[in-house]
Amino acid sequence: MLVISCDSADPLVMAGAAHFAEKYGIPFRVREGDGLRLEYGGAGEEFRIRIRENRVGGFSGEVRWRGDTIPVLEEPRVFKGFDRALAFCGESPCAVLRGNGIELGIDVFREVGYLLTGGMDAEVKRLPGEEAARLLALPIADLLEDLLLELLLLLSRRANLPLVRKPFWPPRYSFAVCLTHDVDEVRKSYQWLTWPLRRARAGDFAYLKHQLLSLAEKLRGREPFWTFERIMEVERRLGVRSTFYFLQESGKVRLLSPETWKLYARRYKLEDGKLARVIRELSEDGWEVGLHGSYYSFKNEELLRREKARLEAVLGKKVAGIRQHHGNLSIPLTWELQERAGFAYDTSLLPRGEAGFRWGTCFPFSPRFDGKALGLIEIPTIFMDTPYFMRGPAEAERRCMRLLHAVKRRGGVLNLLFHHTVFNPREFPGWAELYQRLIQRARSMGAWITTAGEVAEWWRRRREWSTPAEFADSTIKIVAENQ
Secondary structure (H helix, E strand, O other), X not given: OEEEEEXXXXXXXXXXXXXXHHHHOOOOEEEEOOOEEEEEOOOOOOEEEEEOOOOOOOOOEEEEEOOEEEEEOOOOXXXXXXXXXXXXXXXXXXXXXXOOEEEEOOOHHHHHHHHHHHHXXXXXXXXXXXXXXXXXXXXXHHHHHHHHHHHHHHHHHHOOOOOOOOOOOOOOOOEEEEEEEEEXXXXXXXHHHHHHHHHHHOOOOOHHHHHHHHHHHHHOOOOOOOOHHHHHHHHHHHOOOOEEEEEOOOOOOOOOOHHHHHHHHOOOOOOOHHHHHHHHHHHHOOOEEEEEEOOOHHHOHHHHHHHHHHHHHHHOOOOOEEEEHHHOOOOOHHHHHHHHOOOOEEOOOOOOOOOOOOOOOOOOEOOEEOOEEOOOEEOOOOEEOHHHOOOOXXXXXXXXXXXXXXXXXXXXXXXXXOOHHHXXXXXXXXXXXXXXXXXXXXXXOOEEEEOHHHHHHHHHHHHHOOOOEXXXXXXXXXXXXXX
């Protein structure tokens, strides 16, 4: 029998343990007492990983394991007197093999539980920009869980007991990429003034030429922000589909509050004939249509329901997904309101500045708070284009490629947000080409390239699959259901 035992079973430990079991799909038996035990297999000799309890808070240590250096929120415990060292903190071993057991001096479940309930946000706020960016570039929660999984696999081989796990993705795919677009505006307005001024202040006077050419097209009747047909053409040619999140802004504009002026510019009517036709065409041809929750809807269930119903009336079908405008979240309130409003998934957990792993994971997850898991699935957004507009597509590509390889290595999902406006080559030269190169590169690496809705639906069905296993001595019998 394989066992993972913890000295404590407090809410963070329980949240981390539940996430670990669900993510890998391992059919543990959970036993609580003075601590926590996750058991796997039948009766027999016990092969145990003991996780030592530790205080978590502040990135104060690093663990070296198989070429990775993992920042941790604790000073790991170190050990003496062992058969083999497995992971190190500095030069001292913090994971060791002793006989048929492993001692782990990293409180993995507590760290993961802390990170996936908002702890990563709190820690990053305390750090200077460069250090924060370094941490956000690493899927820290996934690295910690992979370390624990490898230790469990080591014991399973010593116990001659195969470890049953669920595949992360459909057959043939080693990781996933989901393509998404936020539709903030369908007409260019205040940007005719603000964008050239911002570029001029940065010394980018060449951009003025692009604006003049864009204005000339506008005068000929071609709206710069109407890019739907162009995106559909690009994605048809590449054989992929994406998710479009449509906004229904109704926030109050205050004349003396310039930060609210953009709320007026971002109002458009879903029922307008041309836009309604595009929305229905997208859905009928395999694209996903979701809701871009308005600026204040993240804390207003009635507003969420009203916006969802309005989009569904235009679409003629149910809407499954949402991304809140500006990534506005009140955690866990927003997720609770979204679930009550009937959404199946959310993608609002996005990086505020540098692209990366905001909560340390590149996997979908069920938010857990106060000992309960929501049915709603969160798909963290890993890359958003807006922080890179001033730096240009070349810098965005460098970052995206690093993230692509990091996600591939962990087997997670790279959730990409390219606003639909970047597909106008006059306004955003080079961005559509970057989008195409990313898709082509991801496909060559074995990615499942799909919509956010398809990722959420796959993860929901995967979560519901049972893995019935019968154990007898060193044999295991798995009865697969027709999924």
